[in-house]
Structures are given as C-alpha cells and as structure tokens.
Amino acid sequence: MRFSHSVTLVLLAGLLPLKIFAQQNFDLIPKPSSLTLAVGSYQIPAFPKVYVSEEFINASQLLTEHPAITSITTEIVKKIKKAPKEGIRILKAEETDKLDKAAYRIGITDKGIVILAHEVAPAINAIYTLVQLGYLQDNPAQINAVDIEDQPSFSYRGLHLDPSRHFIPFPIMKKFVDVMALYKLNNLHWHLTDGAGWRLEIKKYPELTNKAAWRTHVKWKDWWNNGRQYVDAGTPNASGGFYTQDQARELVAYAAQRGINVIPEVEMPGHSEEVLAIYPELSCSGKPYTQSEFCVGNEKTYEFLKNVLDEVIAIFPSPYIHIGGDEADKKHWKTCPKCQALKAKEGLKSEEELQSYLIKQMDEYVQSKGRKIIGWDEILEGGLTKGATVMSWRGESGGINSANAGHDVIMTPGSHLYFDSYQTDPRTQPETIGGYLPISKVYEYNPIPAAIQQDKIKHVLGAQANLWAEYMPNYQQLEYMAFPRTLALAEVVWTKADLKNWPNFHKRLQSHYKILQHFDINYYRPSYNVKASVDFDAKKASNTVTLTTEQLHADNIRFTIDGSKPTYQATPYNNSFDLSVPTIVKAAYFLDSTQVGPIETIQLDVHKAIGKAVSYTNKWDDGYPAQKELTLTNGVKGGLTYQDGQWQGFLKDLDVVVDFERREEINSVAMNFMQITGPGVYMPGEFKVLLSENGRTFREVGIVQNDVSDQDPTLTFKRFELKLAKPQQARFVRVVATNPKKGFLFADELIVY
The missing domain is CATH 3.30.379.10 (Chitobiase/beta-hexosaminidase domain 2-like)
Incomplete structure (x- = not known):
C-alpha cells in the first residue's frame, strides 16, 4: 500500500x-x-x-x-x-x-x-x-x-537504571517504561544487585531480601562512609527495598507490551558485598564484611549463582542476561587456597584468567538455557566465549576490540553516556559522582567509532545511557539526571547520522518540556547561566569569545568588557567578538529587563608566555595529557571539566620551566587550578615561583599558599597569582605547585605578564 x-x-x-x-x-x-x-x-x-x-x-x-x-x-x-x-x-x-x-x-x-x-x-x-x-x-x-x-539506525536502544544504590519504587519503574516507549528506547537494563542492596526476590535464598536488601543509612554515601552494614527487614533504621517476583513479571509484561525488553543484571564476581555478608561461606575468607568478590575456587559459588540465575531466567524472557563482571578486586584470590588450587588445576596463568573462568562457566550455563550473557568490558580480560556481548564503558576501546574480534557490542562510554555526571556548571548543582556531560555532548555521540573495521560495524548493536544512582537518593533526583538527556540519547540511537543537527534538535526539544511536565517528571530545567567559549588565535594574538546559554535564544545576553556589572542597558550579544588585549568580560541573561541568571566572569589573557617552550621536571599523568608540551602556554583556558583536553593532570608536584629565549621583564606569574574532591582532584598546597638567567640556578621570588578547604566537595577554581613587588628581569620562569594530598593537580595555563 x-x-x-x-x-x-x-x-x-x-x-x-x-x-x-x-x-x-x-x-x-x-x-x-x-x-x-x-x-x-x-x-x-x-x-x-x-x-x-x-x-x-x-x-x-x-x-x-x-x-x-x-x-x-x-x-x-x-x-x-x-x-x-x-x-x-x-x-x-x-x-x-x-x-x-x-x-x-x-x-x-x-x-x-x-x-x-x-x-x-x-x-x-x-x-x-x-x-x-x-x-x-x-x-x-x-x-x-x-x-x-x-526506522531505527540501531536495534539496541537502551537505558540503565540502578535501584541497588537507591531503591526505585515500582510505580516509578513503570513511569520510566512509559517515557522510554514514547521516545522509542527498547531495552531497559535493570541493575538489580550490587553491594548497596539486593533488589530481587529469590525464593531459594530468602535472606537476600530479608537482610541483604536493607542497610543502615538512606543515602548511599552515608552508608558507604559509616561501616557499610546490612540490617534485618523491619529494623527501625532499615533503608532499602526489593521487588517481588510477581512485580518483576508485571514490569516485564508491561514493558513488552510497549516494545521494551527488560534485561536483569546479577553482579558477579565483584560488587557482591551484600551477598557475602549474608552468605560468607561464598567468600575466600569465610567471614562476612571482608571482601566484595565471590570465591572463584569454591564450588558453592557456582551452585549459588546457577540457582539464582535459574529463578532470574524464569522471570525474564530477555534474550540477554547481564552478569556484570566489572571492577573485581582480585587480591583475595591471590592468597585463597581454593582459588589457587583451581588456577593450578585449570592451568590458568593469572587472576584475570580466574575471573574469565567464572565468566565462561556462567556463560555456558546461561547459553544452556537458551540465553546469552552481556557483561561490562572487563569480561574481555582472559578471553571471551563465542556469543557473549560486551558493554563498552571504559571509553570505546573495549567495544572496538570486541567488535573487531567478532563479538556484539553495546556502546556506553562514560564520556558521553554516563548520566550520573553533572549536566551543567557543577557549582550550581546537587552533588554527583563527578564529570561533566551536558545534553549537547550526549547528542554529539556516534556509537560507531572510526576504528571499527567496515565489515565489523554490524556487531555494534547500539548504545545505552547509564544512570548510576550513588548520588540519586530519590526518584525525583533520578528523573532530574535522566531528563532531558535521555531524549538526546533517543535521537542518537534512532536517527540517521546525516539527519542529526544540534541546533535543530535543540529547537525541537523546546516542544517536549510540556510532555515531560505532563508525565510529572522532575526534569533538569535549561539553565540561564551564560557559558563562554574562548578560542585563541596565536597568529593574531587575539581571543574570540562566544557566549551561549541553554536557552533557545542567546540575544537576551548582555555583556561588558570593562569589568563592570552588566545591566539590561549593556551591549546585547549578537555574535562572537574578538579581543586582543587582556580583558575581563562579564555577561548575564535577562528576561524583560530583569537579570535571571548569574554573572559569568571571563578573564581573557594575552600574556608573555604564549607559544613559549615548557620543560617538565615531572611529566603529566598519561591519562590527562591535554595538549602535552603545548598545554600550559597555548593561550587556551580549561572549562568546567578536567576531561576537556585543556586541563593537564599531575599526580606528583607540578614542576615546570618556561623559556622566554631572552630576558624579559616579569611582573606577575599565575596558574589556574581546580578542585573537586570526589574523584580526588585537589588544589596545590603552595604555588612557588622562581626565576633564572641560565636555566640552572633559580632564585625564589615568592610563594602563594592555598586557602581553599578540601572539606567542601563542590567544584572550585582558583587563580594562584604572584604579583612581584617590583619588576624583575629573567629568561626562565619556574613554577612549582606542591601536591600534599597525593591526588590529582589540574592546571590549564601558565600566565606571565
């Protein structure tokens, strides 16, 4: 027809x-x-x-x-x-x-x-x-x-929910299914077990829901920092919950009617503290609260896991059963007689191969039931059985290697699809685990990396976003982190790449806020905050400033370039502008002449060190090279995240020397640092400046002490600046920023005037 x-x-x-x-x-x-x-x-x-x-x-x-x-x-x-x-x-x-x-x-x-x-x-x-x-x-x-x-671009279009860290009420699970269906997502990954709580009734092991489903504190962070204990159901302070098998079947049927497959996840061998606290005989030590990983050399481990999987498979008709497989701490296996005996018996060469042995045993068992396993990309370690599917979360390399080896993969890299990251300026948001993932970055993701061989692209089934719930203590916060980023995900996995267009999507998105309101979703509201993007042109020695907000129209931005507070009468922003001198730009968003967003201050530097060579006493960390030797003098500042390619990371003291090639008059030396204590990023203890004529003998000219507390988890930026009492001549400028916390130091630019 x-x-x-x-x-x-x-x-x-x-x-x-x-x-x-x-x-x-x-x-x-x-x-x-x-x-x-x-x-x-x-x-x-x-x-x-x-x-x-x-x-x-x-x-x-x-x-x-x-x-x-x-x-x-x-x-x-x-x-x-x-x-x-x-x-x-x-x-x-x-x-x-x-x-x-x-x-x-x-x-x-x-x-x-x-x-x-x-x-x-x-x-x-x-x-x-x-x-x-x-x-x-x-x-x-x-x-x-x-x-x-x-028609869809990908067959797998997934969303992951984590009721283990914070229990999600059953009606809210149905609500998520409703919205997923409306936006054509077709796989709900249900993270039912983890150290923070077991969430599915298993009739053969009633203690999993009588005790392992209940903990001492409502908030995961409080529980994590205060003993990590489990309590009996009915205890006055018990916090948690679980889904009955009848509820699980009801959700499966409800989702199936709407074209959605529900994939259960039962963690193994790691993230299993809750099981081992109740059944310590399945651990290497035989004692509760001593480890997170099952004993791989214990036959009872396999008996337990198979019995659990039998009940899970009976509830969930999903062709996939997720078995986790991530972040297992293998140190207990190294000293466990049972694990080492199995290792010797099977001729295994490493603890990675021990994990692979367990994964393969479970894979074969699940396949014997007519199903397939999915696991996080760690299941690649030690080899993978035919038919297993990999979820690539530690970047894309696991997915690339798996696809090129002929395994089906689902792309879910933390850089673009971990919805537990901040979606706007972290200084304005409730605490999260860290990271920075605005909706525009979600939208730009392409699930097919260029490194996948052309004939292996068929193995990329699709992509999935993950909502890990450590910092989502209730369903309202869960919704806040999920939406509207989930709508960007929906288009990433459905729409052909050549039809995708961020400005067009952003415009269409405006019509969907009323739909989210209809479903009573506590979505993240688009921010009025002004965000500045600064591109430095080394040849022109000029900064090009672009101002944006998450609002659809940027013409309500007003800005100044003299450091004064912007008012509605200030210059309206129409397009990017260039500035070739050091300038303080201030901007804010206005509605009907009223300022509705905070003032954004942008300090533009056109300084003496731009383009000069930098030598490193302590090299940057390999994971955060930024622009390598060019980073600290390329004239480009870092943004809100240390993953943006402009923040250079150090695990030792930052100790660098810039060579001006001739004597210069030095008036001030500065560097920007960030702090976000959750992932272990700290301010330096002190910022010391030294000058030299020959690059060998340096004289100290001043120290700036840190005054930022490390007790506040909020993202913080500080410009450490030493202004000399009077100008001094030098060819070499050395900066030493100490690292007393032994965490990460992140710096973006060495600024010399």
Whole structure:
C-alpha cells in the first residue's frame, strides 16, 4: 500500500496556507527518516473503531495512550485489499509496499490514519509516533495530513537504571517504561544487585531480601562512609527495598507490551558485598564484611549463582542476561587456597584468567538455557566465549576490540553516556559522582567509532545511557539526571547520522518540556547561566569569545568588557567578538529587563608566555595529557571539566620551566587550578615561583599558599597569582605547585605578564 497524496515539506512551505504550520507541531524526537506534510487534516475520534491486522491486535491497544483517545474497539482485517479506506487502520505491510522489516509508514489524510509495518516492533513505534504527535499539539484531536516513514539506525536502544544504590519504587519503574516507549528506547537494563542492596526476590535464598536488601543509612554515601552494614527487614533504621517476583513479571509484561525488553543484571564476581555478608561461606575468607568478590575456587559459588540465575531466567524472557563482571578486586584470590588450587588445576596463568573462568562457566550455563550473557568490558580480560556481548564503558576501546574480534557490542562510554555526571556548571548543582556531560555532548555521540573495521560495524548493536544512582537518593533526583538527556540519547540511537543537527534538535526539544511536565517528571530545567567559549588565535594574538546559554535564544545576553556589572542597558550579544588585549568580560541573561541568571566572569589573557617552550621536571599523568608540551602556554583556558583536553593532570608536584629565549621583564606569574574532591582532584598546597638567567640556578621570588578547604566537595577554581613587588628581569620562569594530598593537580595555563 502506497501513499500518493503527499507533497514535500520544502515545496509546501510556499504553497500551503500558513495556518497549517501555525496550528500543527511536528517537532518529533527522535527525528524521523522522512516527514512530508500535505493538505488537509484529520479529526481523531475519542472512541474510534480501529481496523487492524491480527498480529497487531495487542499493539493497537496502545492507541489509548494518545491524549485524544479514550478507548477503542477493534475489528480484525483478514485481507489487506478489503481494508476500509477511512478511519484508523494498522495493517501488515506487503512486499509491494517496499518497506524495510524494521520500518513503519504512517499516512494521514482527511479520511483517516493508516499505519503500515511488517512486524510488531515497528508497529508499536508508529503508534508512539502518533501518541507523541498528540502531546505536541494544542488540540491533540486534530492532526495535519502527513506522510512519515521511519526506522531505527540501531536495534539496541537502551537505558540503565540502578535501584541497588537507591531503591526505585515500582510505580516509578513503570513511569520510566512509559517515557522510554514514547521516545522509542527498547531495552531497559535493570541493575538489580550490587553491594548497596539486593533488589530481587529469590525464593531459594530468602535472606537476600530479608537482610541483604536493607542497610543502615538512606543515602548511599552515608552508608558507604559509616561501616557499610546490612540490617534485618523491619529494623527501625532499615533503608532499602526489593521487588517481588510477581512485580518483576508485571514490569516485564508491561514493558513488552510497549516494545521494551527488560534485561536483569546479577553482579558477579565483584560488587557482591551484600551477598557475602549474608552468605560468607561464598567468600575466600569465610567471614562476612571482608571482601566484595565471590570465591572463584569454591564450588558453592557456582551452585549459588546457577540457582539464582535459574529463578532470574524464569522471570525474564530477555534474550540477554547481564552478569556484570566489572571492577573485581582480585587480591583475595591471590592468597585463597581454593582459588589457587583451581588456577593450578585449570592451568590458568593469572587472576584475570580466574575471573574469565567464572565468566565462561556462567556463560555456558546461561547459553544452556537458551540465553546469552552481556557483561561490562572487563569480561574481555582472559578471553571471551563465542556469543557473549560486551558493554563498552571504559571509553570505546573495549567495544572496538570486541567488535573487531567478532563479538556484539553495546556502546556506553562514560564520556558521553554516563548520566550520573553533572549536566551543567557543577557549582550550581546537587552533588554527583563527578564529570561533566551536558545534553549537547550526549547528542554529539556516534556509537560507531572510526576504528571499527567496515565489515565489523554490524556487531555494534547500539548504545545505552547509564544512570548510576550513588548520588540519586530519590526518584525525583533520578528523573532530574535522566531528563532531558535521555531524549538526546533517543535521537542518537534512532536517527540517521546525516539527519542529526544540534541546533535543530535543540529547537525541537523546546516542544517536549510540556510532555515531560505532563508525565510529572522532575526534569533538569535549561539553565540561564551564560557559558563562554574562548578560542585563541596565536597568529593574531587575539581571543574570540562566544557566549551561549541553554536557552533557545542567546540575544537576551548582555555583556561588558570593562569589568563592570552588566545591566539590561549593556551591549546585547549578537555574535562572537574578538579581543586582543587582556580583558575581563562579564555577561548575564535577562528576561524583560530583569537579570535571571548569574554573572559569568571571563578573564581573557594575552600574556608573555604564549607559544613559549615548557620543560617538565615531572611529566603529566598519561591519562590527562591535554595538549602535552603545548598545554600550559597555548593561550587556551580549561572549562568546567578536567576531561576537556585543556586541563593537564599531575599526580606528583607540578614542576615546570618556561623559556622566554631572552630576558624579559616579569611582573606577575599565575596558574589556574581546580578542585573537586570526589574523584580526588585537589588544589596545590603552595604555588612557588622562581626565576633564572641560565636555566640552572633559580632564585625564589615568592610563594602563594592555598586557602581553599578540601572539606567542601563542590567544584572550585582558583587563580594562584604572584604579583612581584617590583619588576624583575629573567629568561626562565619556574613554577612549582606542591601536591600534599597525593591526588590529582589540574592546571590549564601558565600566565606571565
């Protein structure tokens, strides 16, 4: 069946009455492959009769989620050619329709709506496109005539939720399923077990939910820092919870009706403190609260895990069972007689191969049940069995290596898809684990790295975002971290790369805040904060300043370049501007002449050390090279995250020398540092400046002591600046920033005037 009434959107822009566009909103997320408006509109009945091919009868019930549809009656269409030509129809596509198996087609005329699909999954996707269109309209019952043809770029489109760290109430799990379906995400990764709490009823091991599901403190951080103890259910201070098997089955069925597969995760061999506290005989020591990893050499370990997996597999029809496999501390295995005996018996050469042995045993067992395992990329260590799927979280290398070796992979790198990172300036946000991941960075992600061989691209099944919940103590904070970044993820894994466009997505996103409001989601509101991007042109010795906000329009920004406070009468921002002298720019966002965002201060430096050679007594850490030898004198400042390629990281004292090649007059020396104590980033203890004529003999000219407390976890920046009482001549400037905390020092620029 083909649609013949459509005219392309480009042509229609000049032909159709403007009111068609004014009254209709097609800001769909994810963006469809093609959308073509036509003349006319259809009035959706509140109680429609739906004509449906038999295989789509269950899917058709989802039409009642459309805001204009109260209920439906259905009539099965046995022969497509005899299907009615009016009303709402959900029909199985025929070969003559030339429609891909994963695709759907929607045609809307003034006579009705017809959906075509070969299979149930794309039919469900089509229905949710209609549902989303309903929410986008001012009048959900009226929809403009349109043709839409669409299909996903990736088969796996996932979201991970972590009720172990903080329990997620069962109704909220259903709420997440509702929103996932609306945005065409089709895999819910349910992290049911971890050291912070076991969350699934296992009938053979009732103590897992009688005690291992309950801990002493509500907040994970408080529990982590105060003994990490578990308590019996019913204890006055008990905090936690679990899902019954009936609830799990209910969620699985609820999600399946909406085209979503639920993947359970049962952690092994690490992240298992809660199990070993209750069943210490499964640890190497035999004592509770001594380790996090199962004893790999103990036969009872395998008996326990297989019994648990039997019950999990009986509940979850998912083709995938996630077995974790990450961050196992292997030190206990090295001194455990049972583990070492197994190692000798099997001819294993390392503790990594011990872990691989357990993973392979579980893999074979899961495969014997007709399922496949998924694990985090650590399961690659020691080899991987055929059929296992890898989730690449420590960057992309695990996914690249796995795909090139012929294993299916799901890309979930922390750099772009860990939604426990800050999504705006951390100084304005509740505490998180760290990192910086604005929605624009999520949107830019491409799940297919260039290093994957062309014939292996098929092994990249898709991508997934992870919501690790250490710092999400309630579901409101969980929603705040998830949305609207999840909408960017939805487009990353659905829309063709050549159709993606950040400004266009950002514009469409504005229409979806009212949908999130409808679902009563505590989403992150777009910030009024002004963000400055500064590009330094070494040839011109000039800084180009670009000002942006998360608001759609930047023309409400006002700024000054004389260090004064901006008012509504200050210069309106229209475009990037250049400044070739040291300047303090201040900017803020205004609505109706009222300042609604904080003042952003940007200190622009055009200093003497730019482009000069720097030598290092202590090299930077290999993980944070930034721009290597060019970093500290390239004229470019770092941003809000030490992962932005401009902050250079040091685990020892920072000790560098800049060579001016000739004697220069030195008036001041400065460096910027950051502190965020969660991931172990600290200010230097002191900042010492030394000068030299020959590069061998240095004289100390001053010290700046740190005055920033390390007790505050908030992200903090400080400019350590030594101003000389009077100018001094020198060819070499040496800076030593001490590292008393033995954590990371991060510096971005050595500024000399």
